[in-house]
Amino acid sequence: MDQQQMMMMMPGMQPDELMMIQAVTKDFTDDQRRHFYSVYAGKRKEPQQLLIMTLIGFLGVAGIQRFVIGEVGMGIAYLLTWGFCGIGTIIDLVNNNKLASGYNQRQAYESAQIVRMMNR
DSSP: OOHHHHHHHSTTOOHHHHHHHHHHTTTOOHHHHHHHHHHHHHHOOOHHHHHHHHHHGGGTOTTHHHHHTTOHHHHHHHHHTHHHHTHHHHHHHHTHHHHHHHHHHHHHHHHHHHHHHHTO
């Protein structure tokens, strides 16, 4: 699977994410890469998804974006403090791409481990 096919499979992919995926899968066979892409595509989050969830925080349900990226403790803290009185929610709006990138990087490494374990 080449870069163009991968980009079509995962819309919204940024160049830094593409480079990270190439580094993670550099030793994979074509079959392993295809399996990786299918696993990773189901786990990754687009920055726009997190942006919408963060904006929902201003409607009274703060912290959804933190729950979605697996930060349950922070999600509970946001929920109980109304997004740290809105300040934390504003910070998450500004750092939206960074939150998505960090989450996607963790998911890429986890997906690579799954593929490696399946081929043992």
